[in-house]
Amino acid sequence: MNIITKLAIAASLATALTSASFAADKLVVGFSQIGSESGWRAAETSVTKQQAADRGIDLKFADAQQKQENQIKAIRGFIAQGVNAILVAPVVATGWDDVLKEAKEANIPVILLDRGVDAPEDLYLTSVASDQVKEGTVAGNWLVSAVGDAPCKVVEIEGTVGSTPAINRKKGFDEAVLAHANITIIRSQTGEFTRAKGKEVMEGFLKAENGGADICAVYAHNDDMAVGAIQAIKDAGLKPGTDIKVVSIDGVPDIFSAMVAGEANASVELTPNMAGPAFDALAAYLKDGTVPPKFIVTESKLYTPADNPQGEYDARKGLGY
Structure with missing residues (x-):
């Protein structure tokens, strides 16, 4: 997607944004979560919902129960709903090309949270994760x-x-x-x-x-x-x-x-706060076409x-x- 196309998308969504943040009840984001297999995963879900609420984002949440087929179904559902963006924490690395292409064709940016995928980098906006x-x-x-x-x-x-x-x-x-x-x-x-x-x-x-x-x-x-x-x-x-x-x-x-x-x-x-950097990157992208780094690295610390x-x-x- 070239910068002209990105700016066109940004213009069409301009009413969904204020100069500093998302406007309440306008921006709709789908979130396909892996499941709740761990305490950390539950925290990521909680923090993501809070980050969305703080920004006035309508977050559509889908729990995949650790099954990729459920995630793909949820993403296609988000595309059909016409959401403005999609967050996904992919359960496995492979098998995402088709559904990510569908999102791209619908001009819906996808951001990966805490896990990566083996897919062409042009199919998603950025990946927020640790090293x-x-x-x-x-x-x-x-x-x-x-x-x-x-x-x-x-x-x-x-x-x-x-x-x-x-x-x-x-x-x-x-x-x-x-x-x-x-x-x-x-x-x-x-x-x-x-x-x-x-x-x-x-x-x-x-x-x-x-x-x-x-x-x-x-x-x-x-x-x-x-x-x-x-x-x-x-x-x-x-x-x-x-x-x-x-x-x-x-x-x-x-x-x-x-x-x-x-x-x-x-x-x-x-850190369970992957959504904060993701929403910041999304806001800049939708506002004026600012392309974020392909990999936004969160801090890892030994305790x-x-x-x-x-x-x-x-x-x-x-x-x-």
Whole structure:
């Protein structure tokens, strides 16, 4: 889409905007959310709804229940309704070309939240997400520092197969730790980003590895799976955080609660506020055709028990987790 076309679209939508923000009851945005598989996902939904309300946006919400076919159906529904823009947190990376082309043909900009897609970049306006490879690298570097030169066998609980966080968080972590000969990843299996599945997978790892005696650390692609793993470790009669180190990603309240209890060692924060930067980019685009960067990167920060976990827990409880 060239700049003349973008300006034409902006002009047709000018009545939906004020000079500084969206006008109430005018701008309609569809939001296709993956589901509610984790505390972080629930927080993202809550924050997105609040960000929309603060800007006077009519947000049409659709919960895909972790199924891509439901997301595609919802997006087509948004297109049929003639929404002004679409936000989508894609459950997997592939299979989006056709529906994104349909949105483009309808002149409806699409913004990706917290996950990417394997599709031509001209089919979406921008992607607001963390650097997921970096998240894995930060987690891996923490473990490298924590174990020093001691031998360490690691089990890895991966996210949803085919999702960009699972792919990238694995890539960053694996590259960081496997550069050190004393650290070995001995088992890796998907926990589907859910607490229950994370517990189930960890139970299997413990049984397979001498009741857990041979496991030095568990790395989970999100905190909810880590919390499930912590319960499995406790059920096995071991002390999470001590007998088996626990490192994960997201920064949800329950992982800070686990840190307070001495049962978790590190978490890399993933902010749930993807919608704020997305709506800012959309406002500028619809107002005067300003094209945002293709990838808007949010901050990732490592937290450990030294970083006031009780205070972090208290601060996050009000965000919808």
